Amino acid sequence: MHVREAVETDRVGISDLLGEPAGVADRLLRERTVSVAVRDETVVGVVAFDADSTTVHVTRLAGERDAMTRLLDEPLAFAETEGLPVELLVEESADSVAFAVETKGFENVGPGPRFAGEKTTRYRYD
Numbered sequence: 001m002h003v004r005e006a007v008e009t010d011r012v013g014i015s016d017l018l019g020e021p022a023g024v025a026d027r028l029l030r031e032r033t034v035s036v037a038v039r040d041e042t043v044v045g046v047v048a049f050d051a052d053s054t055t056v057h058v059t060r061l062a063g064e065r066d067a068m069t070r071l072l073d074e075p076l077a078f079a080e081t082e083g084l085p086v087e088l089l090v091e092e093s094a095d096s097v098a099f100a101v102e103t104k105g106f107e108n109v110g111p112g113p114r115f116a117g118e119k120t121t122r123y124r125y126d
Helices: 008-018 022-031 065-071 073-082 095-103
Strands: 002-005 033-039 042-051 056-063 086-091 107-115 118-125
Touching: 008 022, 008 033, 008 042, 008 056, 033 065, 033 073, 042 065, 042 073, 056 065, 056 073, 056 095, 065 073, 065 095, 073 086, 086 095, 086 107, 095 118
Parallel strands: 056 086
Antiparallel strands: 002 033, 033 042, 042 056, 086 118, 107 118
């Protein structure tokens, strides 16, 4: 498995991992920094993030557990360079995402907002 910056031809694989229409992947590729984990030419993980003046925000994380864990290195490296913390919200039903986030050392800092009626947990890495 290797990690690289996502390109336009990854949009179908990204859409499949996110369970979203291709338009969502197109928007992510235009508006966020997006990296993918690839194994045998198949996208097996995706991370999308952006930053403001105070925080790096992971906006999407999906895929195989080991891929997600490895992909978190991308926003963490960017955050370290910029001297910023990293935050993300994990939906209650996303056990594999929570596992990857906790494996990387993110701290559960309490409840987040609901998405489509589902509870979320806010995680932070300083």
